[in-house]
Amino acid sequence: MAVNKKIIIKTLEEIALHMELLGENPFKVGAFRKAAGVLEQDPRSLAEMDDILSLKGIGKGTGAVITDLLEKGESELLGELREQVPDGLIPLLKIPGLGGKKIAKLRGELGIDSAESLRAACEAGEVSKLSGFGKKTEEKILAELETFGQRPDKLPHWQLEPVVRMIETVLDSIPEAERYMVTGSYRRTAEMSSDLDFIIVTKKPDQVNAALAGALPVIGTDASGEAKLSVTVNADEPVDVDFRFVSEEQFASAIHHFTGSKDHNVRMRQIAKERGEKISEYGVEQEDGSVLTFDSEENFFAHFGLPFIPPTVRKDGTELERTDELKTLIRPEDIRSDLHMHTVWSDGAESVREMAEACRELGYSHIVITDHSRYLRVANGLTPERLRDQIREVRAVDAELDGITVLCGTEMDILPDATLDFDDELLSELDFVIASIHSNFSQPQEKIMERLHAAISNPHVDMIAHPTGRIIGRRDGYSPDVAQLIEWAAEYGKILELNANPYRLDLAEEWLVLAAEKGVPIAVNTDAHSVGQLSYMDTGVRYAQRAWLDRDMIVNTWTLDRFLSHLGRKQ
Ligand SMILES: [Zn+2]
Ligand SMILES: [Zn+2]
Known part of the structure; x- marks a missing residue:
């Protein structure tokens, strides 16, 4: 596998986690986390970094891991650490509330190395005696262990x-x-x-x-x-x-x-x-x-x-x-654009230019660069100043590249208080505006709908991304009234997304069918955070077929002219 920035970051984080599990010195663990953070914050892709080892925050130990990855495609250190961590320890990370530190403590003080020994210790009341655990935590862990390791039906x-x-x-x-x-x-x-x-x-x-x-x-x-x-x-x-x-x-x-x-x-x-x-x-x-x-x-x-x-x-x-x-059913070969993707400006692995070149390779006529907005700190979301810098870069890449049009966009957070992360003036400088929810999933449906309405009724917002926030088999998302959202999309003339990331496939099939009935245009987007993830499009299109979506109602099958005139904007 080709090493990209994401892989380096993930490896550094995994090393930190394994060290933590082994009870290593917190400073050593912290150095690996810090190096991962430094790379995350750096707006350049790997290919654009000629000085990766001299970056502030990359030391001798972390630098050696990066060199290892670049030269051999894998980290010897991570391999060694994996050998040392008992097999039964890693699955315990799936228990909510148990991170590397806590598991290291359980291992260090009680000798816990598997779900079985953790269960025994909880039942004997030993876990609640450890500082930082308590009776409630112990009960919660026991409850989680009830279904732990059971094989799901599907x-x-x-x-x-x-x-x-x-x-x-x-x-x-x-x-x-x-x-x-x-x-x-x-x-x-x-x-x-x-x-x-x-x-x-x-x-x-x-x-x-x-x-x-x-x-x-x-x-x-x-x-x-x-x-x-x-x-x-x-x-x-x-x-x-x-x-x-x-x-x-x-x-x-x-x-x-x-x-x-x-x-x-x-x-x-x-x-x-x-x-x-x-x-x-x-x-x-x-x-x-x-x-x-x-x-x-x-x-x-x-x-x-x-x-x-x-x-x-x-x-x-x-x-x-x-x-x-079947004659007009959406097919993979009908797709000519991808309207939702991330770059190193926020939490993606590659640069604007690298994403654009990869999309040109796929034969697309146009794409939109849509990095996160400032509210999403964990993803290094863009401030208004950085977004304006990015707009300049996107325009420059667009001017340089033949054969594909690169448009400026954003994936703007809809904040918990039902306001939007950017003001209208800034939004009006963009070609395409996505709004989406990444926070406070547990709010009552009424509040969630207030947030979605604030976004969809804003004249600058063009599309709602991953409208329910679900992760298949993991979480239901924030449970909006999807039928109402579809009504609003029809009323305000907005696009809804079928997020093609296989984890999401959001909107779900039944809602796509309803959206089609109401004449709401759908965009199948990869939400790619790396060049490799651009291939999610195939799964997205196949999923769209399940809902019998006609190619004409899929925004990404449209020509650039038709897309822009739908948005009511001229370049
Ligand atoms: Zn998102
Ligand atoms: Zn996204």
Whole structure:
């Protein structure tokens, strides 16, 4: 992996955390945190820093880590520290209220090195006797430990994605695996899936089976044979994975069958039955008992007189009556812009120019640079002065670069008291203004709606980003009245975002459907904090398909002229 600034910052922070867990001298720990902070605050990307080691706040120890990262792509020190920290300690960080310092104390004074020993100590009342803990904390920890380590029924798409990539890398290294595809609800871009299903074309299932079992971090095997391998793979959370071995001829029917959904398959089987045919996992059985196979999923559908139905809309079966709408369904190739991204000016990893060049590479015609505003201190949000400096830089980059238009914007915080972080005068100097909530999620809905109304009714605000603040499988966000927000968007002519970050996918599907009904334009944005995250667009577009969004209502499919005239501004 190419080392960027974010990776260096993360490594320094992780070293600090591991040192803290090991009870290291606080000054040493502090030095690593400070170095991370210095890099976070520096407005330059890694490529623009020729003096990284001489920066104030980077010392000998932290400098050595940075050199290590730049030369080898990884930190030897972090590797050593990881070895020293007991395996059971890191998961304890997931317990709310337990940070590195507190866990170090539990380890130092009570010898705690796992959830089990922590539970025992709490039950014996030992934890509450430590200074800084108390009876209430002890009870809270015990309550958290109740559900600790339990396997969730379903895992979010974002959590499965790295597991899918890992498996794909293994499959790519097995020559006998000629072709493969991940199917199931994951392929349909469902928010959550209970397992992963891979279909693999091979003439030597035994060899592929053995190679997979040997290369994957398997912690349990359910079935293992010529047709199928079912294992549990060790990742952040354990993941159940089924591998099915098929022949080249069976592949198209198999990926269709195992992609589902169940209701989609039921509907397809009805259609087949009406024609005297029978769909199985591996082909379409004819009345005479022979089995038809297909060289592609497209041809499988064509056999039934249907166009290709994207996996994302294979849902309750009604999609088979909506094939006309497929002609204008949003597709990845329709996207020509990304309207929400961060740079080193706030908490992004790359410079304005680097983000712009990467987007040009993706074939976009225009983008908007939208760094955080001053309220978001943790993200090094921009003061009005810094935003004006940034506007100058963005204009300069735009003038220098051919082939892409770079617009000035902001992701402005909507403050807890329902005011906006920048005044109207400053906002009027920008091409595109995003407003969003990053704080005080627990306010009553009424107050949250007051904040959202203040933003959406402001004539300078063009879009509300990640409108609910949810993180899939982690937190619900600030629970606004989304139906009301959609009404307001229609009334004030504002854009709502589908944030394509796989953690967010916010707005959710049901709300996208309602927004479409009300004619509210949607922007699918990556909210990228690095060049690599620009690829979130693909997940975002696939998720938008689930809501049957028409490409014409997606702002990022519009030409620059249409976009600007919609905003009512001239450059
Ligand atoms: Zn945001
Ligand atoms: Zn953002």
